[in-house]
Amino acid sequence: MTDVPRPTRGLSLGRAFGGRIVVQPSTLVMLAILAFVFATNGGGALDRRSFTVGLVLAVLLFASVLVHEIAHAAAARAFKRQVHEVVLTLWGGHTTFDARGMTPTVSGVTALAGPLANVALAGIGALALASGALDFTFVEMLEGDLTAAGIVRYLVYVNLVLAAFNALPGIPMDGGRVLEAIVWGVTGDRYRGVRVAAWAGRVIAVGVVLVALALPLTQGRVPGLFDVMWAVLVFVILWPAASSALRAAQALGRRQGVFAGTVMVPAIAVRFDATVEDARTQAHQAGAQEVVVISADGAPAGHFPVTLTDAVPPEQRGAASLQSVTMPLPRGAAVPADLTGEGLQVALREWWGRTDVWTVAEAGRIVGVVRLEDVMKALQ
Known part of the structure; x- marks a missing residue:
């Protein structure tokens, strides 16, 4: 209890x-x-x-x-x-x-x-x-x-x-x-x-x-x-x-049997001052589907799916900043990769209404993002 x-x-x-x-x-x-x-x-x-x-x-x-x-x-x-x-x-x-x-x-x-x-x-x-x-x-x-x-x-x-x-x-x-x-x-x-x-x-x-x-x-x-x-x-x-x-x-x-690491979407961390082209290249090389934008102080500040960058014209990607595709991420919205079932649900409940995406860290390194929609499907 x-x-x-x-x-x-x-x-x-x-x-x-x-x-x-x-x-x-x-x-x-x-x-x-x-x-x-x-x-x-x-x-x-x-x-x-x-x-x-x-x-x-x-x-x-x-x-x-x-x-x-x-x-x-x-x-x-x-x-x-x-x-x-x-x-x-x-x-x-x-x-x-x-x-x-x-x-x-x-x-x-x-x-x-x-x-x-x-x-x-x-x-x-x-x-x-x-x-x-x-x-x-x-x-x-x-x-x-x-x-x-x-x-x-x-x-x-x-x-x-x-x-x-x-x-x-x-x-x-x-x-x-x-x-x-x-x-x-x-x-x-x-x-x-x-x-x-x-x-x-x-x-x-x-x-x-x-x-x-x-x-x-x-x-x-x-x-x-x-x-x-x-x-x-x-x-x-x-x-x-x-x-x-x-x-x-x-x-x-x-x-x-539901781990944050098993329901997460693979992600890669990219500094805020990178261009859209930089982010796309790094994500494709790492096989990531999401990009987590890191602020100047080293904390996750936003995220976006790699597919979202497809909307940026190819000739503009080398100069476009990540602000054009980034969605904000509340500071502290993160879970460890080995968090399971009930513990995962409790951790996410604290953030419901404020975000539907959390970063997933393993050994101090961002490896993915967890989406509320995916977690709820897995827990049902």
Whole structure:
């Protein structure tokens, strides 16, 4: 991310590692839905007590998600990244931070921090239960027995599930970002990493549906409405997210292959006091299509295509000054030959409206000019 995102609307719960903790209104809707599901999970009647138990379990689930997201924020902060927000949403949460100059290590470690936090919580809970100090029965807790041991076992279970699900190696899960970082680090191509992780996310989305339908069969029963709904719900979350990441990676990957040096028009630098004939001769000898006019102080001051000199009568070219064919060029409108994709677009954006041509330099020597029209075609 290159800019601070617009603040998310919702209930603010304070700050964590410099970023706002925000609860979106849709989260409250999900809390109510989960409370109902937990309250009626055992087939019992829905009453005030069972709904209260269900609501407590739902809140503990989202608390675990919050710890997961705060771990992302902590990892980002450890890499000296500015944390913008930690947001709880209808389907979980997300953390935003300054992602400029991202590296495979920063991306992978930050993504991995979330599942590791859930594993740590589950481990702490398991140690507490193993100590023998707590007496628990998970089924009784769902029926209304809110024992301390029951709550701890529930937290262990929930955090293990959160860790396992988020560790799946496919976008949009954290494991997908880790896979992306590994491929990125090995190949040096970030967008190849995204493509691999996005395809893995698609495979996982299909796999979830197959597992949801096959699991009941292994138990000797036909998949019910709940099994199908659960599978479809997860699929419609995972598949679009993975597909969106894949499309973005394909587009951005193509852009990364666009260098200023590959879209430029070959050019030659000529002093301002040269004649049109001098410029034509030097350009033809160098195989250049453009001429960059250098001012007395050595800076590019203008340019013109060599073909423009065809309009000057041959008998006048030896005496005609370059002013007759030169178009002005703003001082500083230049890019290096090795500037690529997004960086090229950002550099040119600073000049949009003031010029549509930039000089291209390599090893301190002008080798071409970049035209806005050519860059936009290449980036599309």
